[in-house]
Amino acid sequence: MDAELFPRAPCEIAPGAVHVPDWLDAREQRELLEACRAWARPPAGLRTVRTPGGGAMTARQVCLGWHWYPYGYARTVVDGDGAPVKPFPARLGELGRRAVADAFGDDPARGPAYDIALVNFYDADARMGMHRDSDEKSQAPVVSLSLGDTCVFRFGNPGTRARPYTDVELRSGDLFVFGGPSRLAYHGVPRVHTGTGPPELGLTGRLNITLRVSGR
Numbered sequence: 001m002d003a004e005l006f007p008r009a010p011c012e013i014a015p016g017a018v019h020v021p022d023w024l025d026a027r028e029q030r031e032l033l034e035a036c037r038a039w040a041r042p043p044a045g046l047r048t049v050r051t052p053g054g055g056a057m058t059a060r061q062v063c064l065g066w067h068w069y070p071y072g073y074a075r076t077v078v079d080g081d082g083a084p085v086k087p088f089p090a091r092l093g094e095l096g097r098r099a100v101a102d103a104f105g106d107d108p109a110r111g112p113a114y115d116i117a118l119v120n121f122y123d124a125d126a127r128m129g130m131h132r133d134s135d136e137k138s139q140a141p142v143v144s145l146s147l148g149d150t151c152v153f154r155f156g157n158p159g160t161r162a163r164p165y166t167d168v169e170l171r172s173g174d175l176f177v178f179g180g181p182s183r184l185a186y187h188g189v190p191r192v193h194t195g196t197g198p199p200e201l202g203l204t205g206r207l208n209i210t211l212r213v214s215g216r
């Protein structure tokens with residue numbers, strides 16, 4: 001990573017929304033990337049998500065634990081190959097609890113029981129429009145982990161897709177957690193900066209993993 005003039009410090013972007021730079025070390029990033037590569041393989045692998053309006057999301061996605069489709073959750077890939085969704089690994093649950101504890105200063109042992117992971121892969125042209133993560137029945141915070149290319153992550157408010165919002169640079173290894181009053185805030189990825197990931201990671205593009213609690 002480039003030497004920083006000023007180290008990036010953890011920052012509360014909105015009430016209940018915290019950015020923790022450089023949360024994953026290089027080894028953890030490599031291990032997560034390897035795992036993502038395995039999860040992306042069929043059956044129930046990486047797919048293009050089609051929206052009911054006839055559009056397609058530009059980020060491709062694979063789910064663990066519960067399969068997300070527009071707009072709900074299922075145990076099989078109802079909008080793809082129909083295969084059972086891959087299981088949610090216990091170590092992602094531990095990672096999620098540790099993330100919330102580090103972001104909010106809570107006790108990890110009492111953290112939420114994560115049971116969903118959505119892995120999004122962004123190539124150079126991929127984006128994600130402003131949306132809310134509102135298909136989960138639980139209000140537990142969403143934990144977001146980024147690998148590879150740096151992106152602009154736009155984090156807004158629960159009421160509207162428009163301002164006020166804050167543009168945050170998410171880099172490889174960064175953690176972002178949003179819960180409480182920001183749990184249903186609109187957010188999106190207007191831009192990925194191609195070729196900005198750590199060369200030693202060996203990833204072309206960007207991966208984002210969000211951990212969620214289904215509440216089911």
Ligand SMILES: O=C(O)CCC(=O)C(=O)O
Pocket residue numbers: 118120128133144153170187188189208210
């Ligand atoms: O890629 C990101 O940083 C955000 C992903 C996201 O908002 C989602 O999966 O719902």
Ligand SMILES: [Fe+2]
Pocket residue numbers: 131132133187
């Ligand atoms: Fe989201």
